[in-house]
Amino acid sequence: DQQVKQNSPSLSVQEGRISILNCDYTNSMFDYFLWYKKYPAEGPTFLISISSIKDKNEDGRFTVFLNKSAKHLSLHIVPSQPGDSAVYFCAASARWDTPLVFGKGTRLSVIA
Amino acid sequence: DAGITQSPRYKITETGRQVTLMCHQTWSHSYMFWYRQDLGHGLRLIYYSAAADITDKGEVPDGYVVSRSKTENFPLTLESATRSQTSVYFCASLGVSGANVLTFGAGSRLTVL
Numbered sequence: 001d002q003q004v005k006q007n008s009p010s011l012s013v014q015e016g017r018i019s020i021l022n023c024d025y026t027n028s029m030f031d032y033f034l035w036y037k038k039y040p041a042e043g044p045t046f047l048i049s050i051s052s053i054k055d056k057n058e059d060g061r062f063t064v065f066l067n068k069s070a071k072h073l074s075l076h077i078v079p080s081q082p083g084d085s086a087v088y089f090c091a092a093s094a095r096w097d098t099p100l101v102f103g104k105g106t107r108l109s110v111i112a
Numbered sequence: 113d114a115g116i117t118q119s120p121r122y123k124i125t126e127t128g129r130q131v132t133l134m135c136h137q138t139w140s141h142s143y144m145f146w147y148r149q150d151l152g153h154g155l156r157l158i159y160y161s162a163a164a165d166i167t168d169k170g171e172v173p174d175g176y177v178v179s180r181s182k183t184e185n186f187p188l189t190l191e192s193a194t195r196s197q198t199s200v201y202f203c204a205s206l207g208v209s210g211a212n213v214l215t216f217g218a219g220s221r222l223t224v225l
Contacts (some may be wrong), residue, residue: 095207
């Protein structure tokens with residue numbers, strides 16, 4: 001059974017608007033949550049993370065929100081840029097040194 | 113070059129052949145991982161290693177063998193390749209960051225005919 005779910009396989013957004021990518025998880029033991037970005041023919045690259053003691057973390061245009069009671073997190077990108085077009089993976093783990101469990105990914109297309 | 117490198121980047125083989133995918137990291141990170149990426153499945157963990165000579169199974173270990181005789185290397189071997197093992201394979205490493213931030217290699221695309 002999937003522990004990390006990204007229910008939207010794809011998302012299309014206009015340049016300059018907000019992109020919101022969603023992720024749900026089922027394992028209540030998860031304490032570390034990360035977002036990775038992946039371009040074609042490259043490895044995933046770390047984007048932003050949040051631990052369970054926080055409900056929000058910002059890094060420039062990227063903000064991750066965590067709602068532990070709903071077992072839901074989201075990634076907001078404001079403003080969206082064409083270079084943000086990529087596949088975004090949500091990942092989670094129970095401890096800092098246990099393997100990350102990944103969702104299936106959401107393909108974001110930012111249209112100029 | 114510093115970082116994490118995978119080789120080969122592209123490989124075509126036939127069913128039943130043995131294939132080894134190499135992974136090398138220059139940071140002396142303790143933890144290393146192998147994931148595979150398939151359409152509709154995202155990234156799934158095959159094997160991981162917490163240190164030299166310590167390995168453990170992930171979600172999809174069947175048909176794969178790993179070893180970790182040196183901290184910097186973590187090869188993945190398909191002992192008898194099957195078509196279902198056609199995939200993109202990613203190696204990753206983790207240092208002591210306290211935040212579980214894995215750094216990934218560029219990937220190895222394997223096609224089994």
